[in-house]
Amino acid sequence: MSQPTKSHGRLSISATAKPRELISDTPDLQGAWTARVITLVPQTFPGVLGASLTGKALEQGLWQLQPIDLRQFGEGRHRNVDDTPAGGGAGMVLRADVMGDAIEHAMQGTPRARDDWPLVYLSPRGKPFDQAMARRFSRTSGLTLICGRFEGLDQRVIDHYEIEEVSLGDFVLTGGEIAAQALIDATVRLLPGVLGNEASAEEESFSDGLLEHPQFTKPAIWRGHAIPEVLLSGHHARIAEWRQAQSEELTRHRRPDLWAAHEKDDPDG
Numbered sequence: 001m002s003q004p005t006k007s008h009g010r011l012s013i014s015a016t017a018k019p020r021e022l023i024s025d026t027p028d029l030q031g032a033w034t035a036r037v038i039t040l041v042p043q044t045f046p047g048v049l050g051a052s053l054t055g056k057a058l059e060q061g062l063w064q065l066q067p068i069d070l071r072q073f074g075e076g077r078h079r080n081v082d083d084t085p086a087g088g089g090a091g092m093v094l095r096a097d098v099m100g101d102a103i104e105h106a107m108q109g110t111p112r113a114r115d116d117w118p119l120v121y122l123s124p125r126g127k128p129f130d131q132a133m134a135r136r137f138s139r140t141s142g143l144t145l146i147c148g149r150f151e152g153l154d155q156r157v158i159d160h161y162e163i164e165e166v167s168l169g170d171f172v173l174t175g176g177e178i179a180a181q182a183l184i185d186a187t188v189r190l191l192p193g194v195l196g197n198e199a200s201a202e203e204e205s206f207s208d209g210l211l212e213h214p215q216f217t218k219p220a221i222w223r224g225h226a227i228p229e230v231l232l233s234g235h236h237a238r239i240a241e242w243r244q245a246q247s248e249e250l251t252r253h254r255r256p257d258l259w260a261a262h263e264k265d266d267p268d269g
């Protein structure tokens, strides 16, 4: 997919149809990659995304975050968002009508094409998140993320909106927020201008289907352990060769699945 042209960081604040109380009061940065996050705990955002490189990029308007408080769409005086599972069983399930309203609200003003604005539910049953998915998301205009809580989401909402389910891994979190922040972090660092050194994203683990080689820095000797001599040789070709060999060795031992895929794609190495 080709990279859509985007102008980042224009601080023009556009008028939106959003009721102010339903969406965070972050100004709408026209053209900046946007994550809209439906959550019962909007106060957990930006969380770790507000720090370091992603935080700096957020301040610079290279991307924007719009948490949407699911509670606001709740039913009745207590704004209930959940109910007991049909058919019985433990826990509570997020109601289809409540989440449906939140999704309709979140989709206002977003591109209709899902390729350009995916609708994602963080879920342990989803497709495992990986670097290729982060790359795909970084080429969109933005995405809407749904964070589940309790026993999760009424299946009818997932089917009705053809929501893409994405998992952070084979474990169960209490809610989707940590998964959403991980997904956003991995995606935002691939946006143009976010990483100071553009080359570093290309050399990282997974970018060529292999794990990254070990890294070293000063001091040259630490507690009797020396940096591998080749890295201090200044001989670029030998260094590249050593790093490639280390990457292959690590991947073969630690991730036979990645190694098999790499061998299939590139049998001659």
Ligand SMILES: C[S@@+](CC[C@H](N)C(=O)[O-])C[C@H]1O[C@@H](n2cnc3c(N)ncnc32)[C@H](O)[C@@H]1O
Pocket (backbone or CB within 6 Å): 121, 122, 123, 124, 125, 146, 147, 148, 149, 150, 151, 152, 153, 166, 167, 168, 169, 170, 171, 172, 173, 174, 175, 176, 177, 179
């Ligand atoms: C306690 S979990 C629900 C687990 C669900 N009953 C199941 O067994 O699949 C509550 C919410 O946390 C989020 N969550 C939990 N584990 C996750 C994972 N591995 N990846 C992404 N989201 C996860 C989902 O949004 C989920 O709806």
